[in-house]
Amino acid sequence: KNQVEQSPQSLIILEGKNCTLQCNYTVSPFSNLRWYKQDTGRGPVSLTIMTFSENTKSNGRYTATLDADTKQSSLHITASQLSDSASYICVVSDRGSTLGRLYFGRGTQLTVWP
């Protein structure tokens, strides 16, 4: 069964600290893995997209890694800011159809305290 599991479910950190969010998936065949940020009451916004051949990609203070062999990804946030408080969603796309079916994780709820 194709699944995307994220951990931890929630995380609280102090402003200025770093953190790492985890994503494990069983989706096969694999096309790409995406990280989205969803602020409360808003739609998800794309942070990174990685294909099979990419093992790291950065977007400002966000750095995503991908290990396609172990089917794991992580999102590292450096020098956290209050505005980083959000849900971070891992999404995996398969090659199985023209649509490129997307499998969504339930997200990690990050809270950054001052």
Place this chain on the structure above:
Amino acid sequence: EADIYQTPRYLVIGTGKKITLECSQTMGHDKMYWYQQDPGMELHLIHYSYGVNSTEKGDLSSESTVSRIRTEHFPLTLESARPSHTSQYLCASSGDRENQPQHFGDGTRLSIL
């Protein structure tokens, strides 16, 4: 930042009413999607479209219907709302290439009394 808009943002309405949730995008994307999201849960695809006059049901069974008579517009309709339809509905669009991100609207939070 993304040019995709949903209206209304919030809707509280009684059981049995007909509801249309609006979604428009100005990016010229052929692919559009409707998702349903409950608190703390993953997004579930309920409808998608490859282009004008193309609509398909998604993975999650839904009593809603959609139409796509213009590229930029992808409305979702509930003929007779029920409390079980209470949820957040997110619209998204994407380009045709495989590794392009989906752009999401800010959603409609629907509450059926």
